[in-house]
Amino acid sequence: MQFETCDVFTTTRHGGNPLAVVHGAAGLETAAMQAIAREFNLSETVFVLEAEAAAARARIRIFTTARELPFAGHPNVGAAVLMARRLGLPGDRLLIEQPAGIVEARLGRDAAGEVTAATITAPRAFELGATLDAAGLAACAGLEALVGEPVMASCGTPFALAEVADAARLAEAAPDAAAFRAHLPADRAVGLLLYTRLGPNRLRARMFAPLSGVAEDPATGSANVALAGLLLQRSGGEALALEVEQGIEMGRPSLLRLAAHTTPNRGIRVSVGGSVVPVSAGRLFI
Numbered sequence: 688m689q690f691e692t693c694d695v696f697t698t699t700r701h702g703g704n705p706l707a708v709v710h711g712a713a714g715l716e717t718a719a720m721q722a723i724a725r726e727f728n729l730s731e732t733v734f735v736l737e738a739e740a741a742a743a744r745a746r747i748r749i750f751t752t753a754r755e756l757p758f759a760g761h762p763n764v765g766a767a768v769l770m771a772r773r774l775g776l777p778g779d780r781l782l783i784e785q786p787a788g789i790v791e792a793r794l795g796r797d798a799a800g801e802v803t804a805a806t807i808t809a810p811r812a813f814e815l816g817a818t819l820d821a822a823g824l825a826a827c828a829g830l831e832a833l834v835g836e837p838v839m840a841s842c843g844t845p846f847a848l849a850e851v852a853d854a855a856r857l858a859e860a861a862p863d864a865a866a867f868r869a870h871l872p873a874d875r876a877v878g879l880l881l882y883t884r885l886g887p888n889r890l891r892a893r894m895f896a897p898l899s900g901v902a903e904d905p906a907t908g909s910a911n912v913a914l915a916g917l918l919l920q921r922s923g924g925e926a927l928a929l930e931v932e933q934g935i936e937m938g939r940p941s942l943l944r945l946a947a948h949t950t951p952n953r954g955i956r957v958s959v960g961g962s963v964v965p966v967s968a969g970r971l972f973i
Contacts, residue, residue, distance in 0.1 A: 688712065688971040691773075692729075695765040696906040696933075696941035696961035703941045703964070704906035704934065706765040707732040709971065710773070712748075717755070723971065724750035730901045731759055733766045743784035745770060753900030756877065758787035758810055758843035760908010760943075760959050767792035767805040768963040776802075787811060787843035795960075806944070806960025809842035809909070813916025813947070813955035816840055823870030824849050827879055828895065829861040839876060840913040842957050846894075847871055847879045848914055854891055857883045858936055862895035862902060873898035880910040882931070890914075891932045905934030906941035912957040919947040919955055 690709045697703025707727040712720065712734035724732040729752075736746040747766055749756045756762075767781050771794050781792040788810030795804030816839025824837040824847060837849035851857050860881055871879060878896025885891055892914070894907040911931050919927040926948040934941040947957040 688973050690969055690971055691769050691965065692967045693765045693769055694964045694966055695761040696908075696943050697939075697964060698962045700964045700966055702934075702939055703961075704761045704904065704939065705729050705966070706762055708766050708769050709734045712736055714973070719973070720748060720750055721755070725752045728752060730904045731756070731762045733762045735766065735770065738784050740784045740789060743782045743789055744776075746784040749785065751896075751900040753898075754873070755786075756844055756909075758785055758790070758909055760807065760809075760910075760912060761906050763790050763792060763807045764805045764908060764959070764961060765963050767794065767807065768802050769965065771802040771805075772965070781805075785810070793960075795962075804960060804962045806958050807908070808956060808958045809912045811841070811843040812953055813913065813920065813957060814841045815917065815920065816845065819847055819849075820870065821849075823866070824879065826866040827863055827871055828881055829863050830856065830859065838917065840917050842909065842912040842916055844909040844913075845876045846907075846910040846913050847876045848910070848917055849879065849881055851881050851883050853883055854885065857881055857891060857893055860893055860895070862897045864897040867895075867898050871898075878904070878907075878910065880907060880914060882914060885932070888928060889930050889932075891935065893933065893936060903937060905937050905939035906943055906961075907933065908943060908959040911943050911945055912947075912959050915945040915947040915957045915959075916955045919949070925949050
């Protein structure tokens with residue numbers, strides 16, 4: 688069974704967020720997919736299957752080392768680029784089916800026509816969840832305090848979102864698994880996204896998900912689309928564009944470009960995109 692790996696949300700190999708993509712995975716049971724994801728030991732591994740929906744080109748399943756996710760950002764961005772390159776797809780649009788819905792990927796190409804980037808739209812509108820206990824969430828990140836009230840939010844995958852005062856406080860954060868079990872169990876949220884403002888439309892973020900098998904993630908599209916939706920809702924505007932740095936403290940700098948807009952009768956829809964660099968290819972023995 689063939690696989691590829693790539694780095695997502697970066698133009699530099701060994702930066703960004705690494706991803707494994709296993710092709711032709713129809714013969715694998717769920718337990719085997721989970722075991723292979725643990726073997727790769729990356730934040731996520733994608734398994735490519737034949738589409739069941741007529742509109743989609745392919746169906747994917749996404750696994751962390753500990754659980755399956757209904758939707759995630761960097762797996763969709765990376766898988767879209769690798770599938771388009773592998774299949775030699777023409778055009779600039781690819782539809783990918785997954786448990787959270789059908790995701791549209793818009794492909795970006797270099798001067799030679801090679802697919803090097805993708806922007807995906809989250810499959811579901813922004814949903815604001817409950818307000819969370821600030822002291823409990825601060826404990827999850829090993830911090831004394833947060834800015835304002837943290838909340839639950841989702842565009843297909845639920846995350847806790849919390850603001851910190853500045854980049855120095857963000858750099859000090861460290862996940863506390865015991866506090867996560869007490870205040871943010873895995874059945875409530877995939878993880879905790881911390882963010883701080885660097886300037887107009889520029890943020891820096893870190894994401895911790897120790898109960899989902901990801902101590903820290905270098906780039907988290909599904910959490911950042913929820914953040915963009917939250918910031919647009921709070922602003923009361925009609926559209927918002929953001930750039931988010933992530934992975935800085937891990938030595939894997941990533942850059943996510945996000946756009947959110949309010950749509951009539953469909954709520955806030957959010958997209959995230961970035962560049963993808965192929966890293967390796969090989970075979971799995973099943």
